[in-house]
Structures are given as structure tokens and as C-alpha cells.
Amino acid sequence: TNKFTDLLKKKEKIGSGGFGSVFRCLHILEEKDYAVKRIGLKNNTKKLDWYLGEVRAISSMEHKNVVRYHQSWTDLSCDGFSSDESDHSDSSDESEGSDLYLFIQMEFCPRTLKSRLKTNPTNSQQALLYLHDLLEGLAYIHKSGYLHRDLAKKNIFFGKDKNIKIGDFGLAKKMDDNMSCSHSPHSTTYGKGLHRAPELLENQPFSRKSDLYALGIVFLEMLLSPMKYDDHDTIRNILKIKEGKFPHWLENKFETAILKSLLAKSPNDRPTADELIHLISSKLCKLKEGNENANG
Ligand code: ATP
Ligand code: MG
Ligand code: MG
Numbered sequence: 025t026n027k028f029t030d031l032l033k034k035k036e037k038i039g040s041g042g043f044g045s046v047f048r049c050l051h052i053l054e055e056k057d058y059a060v061k062r063i064g065l066k067n068n069t070k071k072l073d074w075y076l077g078e079v080r081a082i083s084s085m086e087h088k089n090v091v092r093y094h095q096s097w098t099d100l101s102c103d104g105f106s107s108d109e110s111d112h113s114d115s116s117d118e119s120e121g122s123d124l125y126l127f128i129q130m131e132f133c134p135r136t137l138k139s140r141l142k143t144n145p146t147n148s149q150q151a152l153l154y155l156h157d158l159l160e161g162l163a164y165i166h167k168s169g170y171l172h173r174d175l176a177k178k179n180i181f182f183g184k185d186k187n188i189k190i191g192d193f194g195l196a197k198k199m200d201d202n203m204s205c206s207h208s209p210h211s212t213t214y215g216k217g218l219h220r221a222p223e224l225l226e227n228q229p230f231s232r233k234s235d236l237y238a239l240g241i242v243f244l245e246m247l248l249s250p251m252k253y254d255d256h257d258t259i260r261n262i263l264k265i266k267e268g269k270f271p272h273w274l275e276n277k278f279e280t281a282i283l284k285s286l287l288a289k290s291p292n293d294r295p296t297a298d299e300l301i302h303l304i305s306s307k308l309c310k311l312k313e314g315n316e317n318a319n320g
Contacts, residue, residue, distance in 0.1 A: 029097075029099065029127070031051055031052055031053060032049040032050070032051055032052075032058065032060060032129070033049060033050045033051075033052055034047050034048075034049050034060075035047070035048045035049060035050055035057070036048050038059065043061075043063050043064075043075075043194070044061065044062045044063040044064050044125075045061075045062050046059055046060065046061045046062070047059070047060050047062065048132055049129075056132075057132040058094060058129050058130065058131065058132050059129075059130045059131065059132045059133065060127055060128065060129050060130070061127070061128040061130070062102065062125055062126075062127055063075050063125065063126040063127075063128070064102065064124075064125055065098075065123075065124040065125065065126055066123060066124070067123045067124050072124070072126065075126050076126075077196070077197070078128070078193045078194050078196065079093075079096045079126070079128060081170050081193040081196035081197075081198075082128070082130070082193040082196075083096070084168055084170075085164065085165065085168055085170075087160070087161055087164040087165075088157075088160075088161075088185070088187050088189075089157050089158060089160050089161030089164070089187060089188060089189050089190060090161050090164060090165065090189055090190050090191075091130055091131055091133060091181055091183070091189045091190065091191035091192075092130060092131035092183075093128070093129075093130055093131075094129040094130060094131070095129050096126065096127060096128045096129065097126075097127050098124055098125060098126050098127070099124075099125050099127065100123065100124060100125070101125070102125050130191075131183060131184075131189075132184070133181035133182060133183050133184070133189060133191065134182060134183075134184065135181065135182045136177065136178055136179075136180060136181055136182075137154075137177040137178075137180040137181070137182070137188065137242070137246075138176075138177035138178045138180075140182060141177065141245065141246065141249045145249035145250040145252075146246045146247075146249055146250070147250065148247060148277070148279050149308075149311055150246075151243060151246035151247050151249075151279065152278075152279060152282075152304055152307065152308060152311075153308065154188050154246060155239070155242075155243045155246070155282070155300075155304065156301060156304045156305065156308065157187065157188045158180065158188060158190065158239060158242070159239070159297045159300050159301045159304070160297075160301060161188075161189065161190040162175075162190065162235060162236070162239060162297045163296075163297035163298050163301065165190065165196075165235075166232050166235070166297060169198055169199050170193075170196050170197065170198055170199065171196065171197050171199055171230055171231070171232060171234070171235055172190060172193070172195070172196050172235050172238075173195040173196060173197060173230055173234070173235065174192060174194060174195040174196075174238075175190065175219060175235055175238035175239050175242060176219050176238065176241075176242065177242060177245060178192075179191055179192035180242065197230075199232075218241055218259065218262055218263075218266075219237070219238040219241045219242075220238075221233070221234040221237035221238065221291070222237075222289050223290075223291050228291075231291055232296070232297075233291035233292070233294045234291065236286055236294050236295070236296075236297065236300075237286060237287060237291075237294065239286060240283060240286025240287045240294075241262065241287070243279075243282070243283060243286065244262060244265060244283055244287075245258070245262070247274070247279055247283070248261060248262070265283075265287070266287060278307055282300065282303070282304065285300070286300075
């Protein structure tokens with residue numbers, strides 16, 4: 025038996041991918057839900073090293089806007105959980121037939137930003153609030169010496185405490201002394217698609233400013249969410265805005281100024297997370313005062 029998995033009762037699968045699966049589990053003593061990521065290693069030590077990078081990144085962080093890590097362990101069996109149901113349903117992922125499994129136990133987060141925006145669009149004030157909190161999480165990650173490198177709606181979560189949180193440290197990388205990071209063997213997978221900062225297309229190293237660019241795209245996706253565009257139109261609009269062509273309803277707004285600074289072509293023209301936090305806090309204060317005055 026395994027002292028970790030004996031206490032965690034597997035409830036349902038909540039995510040899967042090439043790496044393996046993520047399960048919602050109940051800790052039987054705490055009566056609390058956790059998310060447990062199970063990664064099949066097939067006794068591949070290179071792969072273990074890669075995923076230990078994720079464990080070391082997330083385990084070194086503790087912040088209200090970062091998905092909380094609890095513990096990790098390895099096991100020879102994929103079915104180490106104390107579950108009644110047999111686990112034949114998830115034979116589709118790569119972890120099937122592995123000899124060694126890595127488990128990462130994290131805070132369970134009920135929603136992602138991606139799923140939330142589908143049903144509840146954010147107005148501009150909410151979008152600013154979320155951006156503010158995400159910047160606090162990102163500033164903390166950067167101060168901890170890491171680059172996230174995979175900021176996108178699907179990797180941003182809402183905790184049980186309702187806080188917005190940065191998760192999925194699968195591509196996170198410890199920074200070297202010059203505050204950037206050279207290309208890793210997995211470099212082709214980071215900064216995916218729309219979120220990829222322009223300098224990465226010119227083979228410049230990924231820097232903190234590349235994370236800020238990706239967060240700029242996430243902010244833009246929040247601002248576009250009330251427009252009820254379909255996926256295709258959303259992408260078209262994002263591509264236009266990346267080229268600097270803003271729709272008229274976004275002109276001359278505070279949010280647009282923030283957006284333009286985050287999406288600046290040159291990394292040096294983008295603000296740091298701390299600079300933006302400052303700017304947004306004072307704006308949010310003013311908005312709050314305005315709301316209070318309007319309410320008498
Ligand atoms: P993807 O390519 O979908 O992002 P991934 O390999 O990067 O997958 P994760 O993002 O860490 O892996 O997890 C995959 C999915 O599992 C997430 O999209 C999410 O639905 C779910 N998940 C991961 N961590 C948690 C968590 N802490 N709480 C709730 N669900 C989670
Ligand atoms: Mg992910
Ligand atoms: Mg990932």
C-alpha cells in the first residue's frame with residue numbers, strides 16, 4: 025500500500041492529455057477535494073527529469089493567485105488510488121502500460137477561465153480586476169525566479185476561494201542570470217499560437233516580457249468575451265488587434281492603453297507586472313469611488 029494514495033479516493037477524471045490524466049480526488053480524512061495529476065513515465069528517466077521540473081516549479085510557490093501545490097510521489101501502479109471503480113476508462117492516454125507513475129496533488133479548482141468565459145462573459149471592470157490579480161500571481165512567479173511560458177485561458181483557474189489563479193507549470197522554466205531563458209528541448213511547444221510574443225518568432229529568448237505579452241492576449245480575450253463572437257471571429261479580431269488595428273468600441277479607453285502596452289512589439293516597451301499592478305490598482309480605486317458616489 026501507499027500512504028498517499030490510500031487516503032485519496034478517486035472521484036472523476038477532469039483532464040487528460042499526452043502526459044496522462046488529472047483526477048478529482050477526495051481526501052478521506054480531510055473530506056476535501058484535490059486535483060491529482062498522474063503522469064506515466066515508462067521508466068524513462070529523461071521524462072522523469074522533465075516532469076520534476078514542473079513539480080519543483082509549482083512546489084516552490086505559495087500565493088493566492090497561483091494554484092496551490094500539496095505534494096507529489098511516485099508509484100509503480102497507476103491505480104494506486106483507493107477507488108472502488110475499476111479504471112479501464114482511461115486506457116486512451118500515454119500513461120497506459122507505464123511502469124512508473126508520478127503523481128502531483130494540487131488544490132482542486134472548479135473552473136478554468138476558458139470554461140467561465142463561455143458562460144459568463146466579463147465586463148471591462150471585471151476583466152481589469154482579474155488582470156490585476158493575474159499580474160500579482162505572475163509578479164510572484166517572476167520574483168520566484170521562474171518564467172511560466174504557457175499562459176492561456178485553459179491554464180488559468182478559479183479556486184474554491186473564488187480567486188483567479190495561474191496553474192499548469194508544465195512549461196515553467198527557472199531563469200538564468202540575465203533574466204531570460206534559452207531554448208529548451210521543448211521550445212517548440214511554448215508560447216503557443218496567438219499567445220506567442222513576436223520576439224519568439226525571431227528566435228529571441230523567452231523573457232518575463234514574453235509572459236506579459238501572453239497575459240495581454242488573455243486580457244484581450246476577456247474584453248472580447250461580451251461580444252459573443254464565435255471562435256473564428258474571435259481569432260480574426262485578436263489577429264487584427266495584434267497588428268494594432270483596434271475596433272472603434274475599444275478606442276480611447278483605459279483598458280486599451282493597458283492592452284497596447286502589454287502587446288507592444290518590442291519586449292522593452294512592455295511594462296513589468298509590478299508597474300501595471302500599480303496603474304490598475306489606482307484605476308480600480310477610482311472606479312470604486314465612482315460606484316460609491318453613484319450609490320449615494
Ligand atoms: P492542456 O494541454 O489541456 O493544458 P496539460 O498537459 O497542460 O493539458 P494541465 O493543464 O496541468 O495539463 O491539466 C490538464 C487539465 O486538467 C486542465 O485543463 C484542467 O481541466 C484539469 N486540471 C489541471 N489542474 C487542475 C486543478 N488544479 N484543478 C482542477 N482541474 C485541473
Ligand atoms: Mg494546461
Ligand atoms: Mg501544460
